[in-house]
Amino acid sequence: MTAGTLWNVDVDALIERASSKPLPERRAPEPDDGLVWIYFVQAGEDGPVKIGSAVHLDRRLSTLQTASAIALSIIGAFRAPGAMEGTMQDLAATLSERLRGEWFSGSASLVALAEHMDRSPTGRRPA
Numbered sequence: 659m660t661a662g663t664l665w666n667v668d669v670d671a672l673i674e675r676a677s678s679k680p681l682p683e684r685r686a687p688e689p690d691d692g693l694v695w696i697y698f699v700q701a702g703e704d705g706p707v708k709i710g711s712a713v714h715l716d717r718r719l720s721t722l723q724t725a726s727a728i729a730l731s732i733i734g735a736f737r738a739p740g741a742m743e744g745t746m747q748d749l750a751a752t753l754s755e756r757l758r759g760e761w762f763s764g765s766a767s768l769v770a771l772a773e774h775m776d777r778s779p780t781g782r783r784p785a
Contacts, residue, residue: 696742698734698772706761707768711743734772
């Protein structure tokens with residue numbers, strides 16, 4: 659083995675090739691205002707609804723979709739202090755059956771609440 663090689667791979671050439679590629683465009687950072695996104699995500703057209711929170715909404719939804727066999731869509735999202743997540747879940751429990759953890763049955767009243775609370779830039783959209 660010579661300098662700059664590892665397991666018969668020319669490390670220097672790999673580094674040079676990788677550094678010549680353009681860097682991916684960086685996303686604008688979320689505002690550092692101490693607020694998070696409180697979101698309502700529905701599985702399918704009339705399936706269960708998850709109420710959660712995230713600093714980076716798009717990243718969180720991408721992760722959720724990767725883990726789900728059913729298409730997910732945002733039915734509502736707004737920025738608030740993180741404690742609001744629990745408040746929304748408590749309210750949801752009065753409107754709909756809690757299925758497990760952060761998931762609730764997709765009742766018409768819960769969907770209406772999510773749509774009423776929505777302050778996301780584009781409204782209902784696929785995750």
